[in-house]
Amino acid sequence: MGGVFEKANVWIATGAARLRWYDWRVKSVFAATGIAVLLTVLIPFLYPSATNPSILLGASYASWLGGVALFALVGFVVAIASLARPEQESFDARARNLLRRQSGPHIDYIIGKLHNVLEPYVEETVRRMTIVDYDEVENKFYINHTTQNTTRSFIDDMAIKFPASLSYVDACPPPPGRNKGSLTHLKVNGQQICGYKEFEDKFELTFEGEVKKHSTCTVEHRLNYWIKASDEPNRHKPLRYTRSLKLIIQNKLPKMAIKIEVIIGNPEKILFVIPADESATVVNLTEIQPMDNVYDIRVSPN
Numbered sequence: 659m660g661g662v663f664e665k666a667n668v669w670i671a672t673g674a675a676r677l678r679w680y681d682w683r684v685k686s687v688f689a690a691t692g693i694a695v696l697l698t699v700l701i702p703f704l705y706p707s708a709t710n711p712s713i714l715l716g717a718s719y720a721s722w723l724g725g726v727a728l729f730a731l732v733g734f735v736v737a738i739a740s741l742a743r744p745e746q747e748s749f750d751a752r753a754r755n756l757l758r759r760q761s762g763p764h765i766d767y768i769i770g771k772l773h774n775v776l777e778p779y780v781e782e783t784v785r786r787m788t789i790v791d792y793d794e795v796e797n798k799f800y801i802n803h804t805t806q807n808t809t810r811s812f813i814d815d816m817a818i819k820f821p822a823s824l825s826y827v828d829a830c831p832p833p834p835g836r837n838k839g840s841l842t843h844l845k846v847n848g849q850q851i852c853g854y855k856e857f858e859d860k861f862e863l864t865f866e867g868e869v870k871k872h873s874t875c876t877v878e879h880r881l882n883y884w885i886k887a888s889d890e891p892n893r894h895k896p897l898r899y900t901r902s903l904k905l906i907i908q909n910k911l912p913k914m915a916i917k918i919e920v921i922i923g924n925p926e927k928i929l930f931v932i933p934a935d936e937s938a939t940v941v942n943l944t945e946i947q948p949m950d951n952v953y954d955i956r957v958s959p960n
Contacts, residue, residue, distance in 0.1 A: 776811070777898065778820050780898050781901050783807050785905045787801055787802075787908070788804075788910055800837070800882070804878070807876070808875075824841075840857065842881070843879065844879040892957070909934055909936055914960070916960055917931050921954040
């Protein structure tokens with residue numbers, strides 16, 4: 659019997675803990691309780707005869723006092739516990755509510771599948787392209803490109819693992835005797851997954867990310883590559899729903915200004931001129947669904 663009461667106390671305490679003290683429903687319970695206690699205290703001062711149970715007023719007050727005492731002992735705790743919101747329960751409990759509280763191995767199986775199909779979204783992507791060199795003979799720019807993705811789960815009260823990939827295709831060959839394209843690093847939540855690696859015309863890598871409970875997953879990588887000036891496309895295709903996407907281009911060439919043509923949609927084109935040793939945010943998009951290329955940029959000498 660003691661175990662039953664212990665479980666009930668844990669359930670009530672858990673339900674109460676899920677509620678913030680400023681929730682309007684909690685305020686209503688406290689307000690009603692305060693009014694009842696205040697009236698209980700004031701009635702004997704206003705009507706001294708209320709303490710005499712032999713008259714109607716006294717009997718009514720005695721009944722009122724008993725009701726307030728019962729609510730204080732039992733009803734208040736039950737009222738708070740009953741206010742627990744279903745959306746604050748664990749994912750497993752919410753999934754079972756969706757399935758009308760059915761049980762059995764088949765229900766356990768489909769709940770496990772629901773865990774697996776949930777995908778995260780990208781809260782913010784910040785891409786920084788730094789122009790570090792220019793080969794006049796080949797008319798090619800050397801790019802240092804850093805990307806940081808902050809990923810969050812749609813269900814933030816459970817950890818979720820997800821497959822991820824990094825790729826760069828149709829890489830421009832380097833000028834004779836110059837550096838090849840390379841990956842400098844790939845980090846997931848600050849932990850290095852892959853170090854320096856050179857590539858010829860493409861680079862592809864698959865890995866796994868994990869969004870911790872009530873947290874995010876940060877994926878950061880840095881690529882170095884050559885692009886043909888003026889006419890080589892540089893596109894980006896988000897693989898997940900992205901809430902914020904920024905592309906910042908920094909011109910580190912000592913003497914040359916560069917011209918950036920940004921194509922967002924069709925036929926919208928935006929032109930930027932970035933002087934030497936300055937930078938500009940050339941793409942700033944929000945609420946992007948996974949799709950084909952969302953932007954294309956062309957870099958050329960000004």
